[in-house]
Amino acid sequence: MNTRINTRLHARGFSLLELTLVIAIMGVLMAVAAIxxxxxxDDAKIETTKASMKTIKDALQQYQTRNNSYPPALQTLITGTKQLQEGADLDSWDQPFYYSPVGRSGAPKEQGFTLISGGPDTQMGTEDDIDIWIALARKAAN
Structure with a gap:
């Protein structure tokens, strides 16, 4: 009778190997979920940046309609005309947008300025840059 009780007590728990295996599997699942x-x-930040750029584009076009030219810097729309709030010249990665009142050569007249975010890697001139005109063209195509 005593051996029967001992066997039951040992059979109830998990072995160290089983516990280690379960913990390892949970770790892998948590890593995949975190990734x-x-x-x-990042996708949310990209969409937020595109929305900010559209707001800036609209403010730039309003400024151009009133003044017959684009402002020399985005800061003009923040401190001068107050069309944009403080910090509107930063993307979702807290990097300043690249703005030029001159459009790219060969661009249509309505694309009379350049507005670009460095994107997730925060570096200009890389593959993940967000250009307002390319973003709007892709959105219109969808």
């Missing part, structure tokens, strides 16, 4: 959440955060 997916981080990727989703």
């Amino acid at each position: 997916n959440l981080i990727g989703g955060a």
Whole structure:
């Protein structure tokens, strides 16, 4: 009878190997979930930056309509005309937008200025840059 009780007591618990295996599997699942959440955060920042750029584009076009030229700097729309709020010249990665009152050569007349974000890597001139005109063209195509 005593051996039967001992056997039952030992059979109830998990072995160290089983516990280690379960913890390892949970760790892998948590790592995959974290990677997916981080990727989703970047997508949200990209969309927020595009929305900010559209707001800036609208303010630039209003300024151009009133003054017959684009402002020399985005700061003019923040401190001068107050069409934009403080910090509107920063993208979702807290980097300043690249703005030029001169459009790219060969661009249509309505694209009379350049507005670009460095994107997730915060570096200008790389593949992940966000250009207002390219972003709007892609949105219109969808």
